[in-house]
Amino acid sequence: MLPSQPQDRHLGAPGPSGGGGGGGDELIRTYKGWKGDNVFCFGGRLVFGPDARTILITIFLITAPVTIFCVFVGRKFIDDYPHHRGVSVLAIAVGLNLLDLVFLFLTSGRDPGIIPRNLYPPEPDSNGEPRLAHTPTQTRLPRTKEMLVNGITVKIKYCDTCMLYRPPRASHCSICDNCVEKFDHHCPWLGQCIGLRNYRFYFMFVLCSALLCIYVHVFCWIYVKRIMNGEKISIWKALIKTPASIALILYSFVSVWFVGGLTGFHLYLIGTNQSTYENFRYRYDRHENPFNKGIVGNFMEVFCTKVPLSKNSFRAKVPKEPAIPPRIVNGAMSSPSLQKVSHDIEMGRKPVWHETVEEELGDLEKDMETTVTSRDLSRMLPPEESEGRGIMHSRESSRGRRGGSWEFSSRVNEDLRARDESVSIRVGEDSSESSGNVASR
Numbered sequence: 001m002l003p004s005q006p007q008d009r010h011l012g013a014p015g016p017s018g019g020g021g022g023g024g025d026e027l028i029r030t031y032k033g034w035k036g037d038n039v040f041c042f043g044g045r046l047v048f049g050p051d052a053r054t055i056l057i058t059i060f061l062i063t064a065p066v067t068i069f070c071v072f073v074g075r076k077f078i079d080d081y082p083h084h085r086g087v088s089v090l091a092i093a094v095g096l097n098l099l100d101l102v103f104l105f106l107t108s109g110r111d112p113g114i115i116p117r118n119l120y121p122p123e124p125d126s127n128g129e130p131r132l133a134h135t136p137t138q139t140r141l142p143r144t145k146e147m148l149v150n151g152i153t154v155k156i157k158y159c160d161t162c163m164l165y166r167p168p169r170a171s172h173c174s175i176c177d178n179c180v181e182k183f184d185h186h187c188p189w190l191g192q193c194i195g196l197r198n199y200r201f202y203f204m205f206v207l208c209s210a211l212l213c214i215y216v217h218v219f220c221w222i223y224v225k226r227i228m229n230g231e232k233i234s235i236w237k238a239l240i241k242t243p244a245s246i247a248l249i250l251y252s253f254v255s256v257w258f259v260g261g262l263t264g265f266h267l268y269l270i271g272t273n274q275s276t277y278e279n280f281r282y283r284y285d286r287h288e289n290p291f292n293k294g295i296v297g298n299f300m301e302v303f304c305t306k307v308p309l310s311k312n313s314f315r316a317k318v319p320k321e322p323a324i325p326p327r328i329v330n331g332a333m334s335s336p337s338l339q340k341v342s343h344d345i346e347m348g349r350k351p352v353w354h355e356t357v358e359e360e361l362g363d364l365e366k367d368m369e370t371t372v373t374s375r376d377l378s379r380m381l382p383p384e385e386s387e388g389r390g391i392m393h394s395r396e397s398s399r400g401r402r403g404g405s406w407e408f409s410s411r412v413n414e415d416l417r418a419r420d421e422s423v424s425i426r427v428g429e430d431s432s433e434s435s436g437n438v439a440s441r
Helices: 054-072 085-108 199-231 235-241 243-272 276-280 295-303 353-373 389-398 410-440
Strands: 027-029 039-041 046-048 122-124 130-132 144-149 152-159 171-173 178-180 185-187 192-194 317-319 327-329 332-334
Touching (some): 054 085, 054 243, 085 192, 085 199, 199 235, 199 295, 235 243, 243 295
Antiparallel strands (some): 027 317, 039 046, 122 130, 171 178, 185 192, 327 332
């Protein structure tokens, strides 16, 4: 089974005293020191993805057509239907619009199920189970581990960024830079990951959007039909008399294919207990789905269960994170952040630090060689039998690193200082010889 991990080893998890730190450590809100790419509002009460500005576009695409419908189409029904039935046409349109916006904010403004990062990478103990520590180790963590879910073996994968083994169905979002439980996808229209804690609200948002499109589309045609019957004209002349209806009919027709198709697709996913990510990865084409509980059970799991509590307390006060001490790997010092593997199995990766360090190191080596060889070679370099040995020393000293950590050796400074002294001595001898020759003449 997946090993339990102490809460005090997680970022964003409140400590035993309610998130406060001890001693004289500086305390900050968790969201201020958050390592992901999330955007926080109202003091950490709302959490969005890094592309949260697209929510404004989504709100406009929903609200603008409804406003046009109410002004140019809906209000025409107020006088046409008795007993205030015309008012109900407007009320339903406005109600669906408001409900859609509520589900939008419930989806985009909450923690989707972010798994707190570990402060230190887990290390295998004598039993082979990972434990959280920062003691020296010479054993590399396995990329995957196996665990049983409903009698079926499931592989869990290690995340280099969050330094933890992801629970089943979790994945790392490369946009938000967080591991998310039951990761479905990252929605660019909502600027948020869709996961365990907001999936039901996301589905209701898509469903309400589809119903709103159908509602507007149908009543626009009803209004066009009433114009045709009232004035005894053809459909084309009736459409010309209400350009707003033409625009809304076209807009809602195109939109309903998008949100309607998305609603049908997620109904299939819910019925089979899959996520979008799992479906696109074809995980269950040839294997039995260990999470499938039947159609009724799957729908009950999504809509009739309590939303799990967030594992993060973004407003909790925690000590400012200290610098992570280096680890010893194969006898050399190495920072945990420099040990990322050059590829990520799940969602791609960002450039890792050790590649940048190697590029900078190459530039420094070239600078060192240029500094040595740019001076007067007849005075600076040793005899031919030892020529190149000093250069090798400088190259070796500039590469004073193993396993990802590097530092310049003091031999470089001593070598350069000795050569500078020899240059000054030789210059003094030459000047004394030249002055003596002038005096003799």
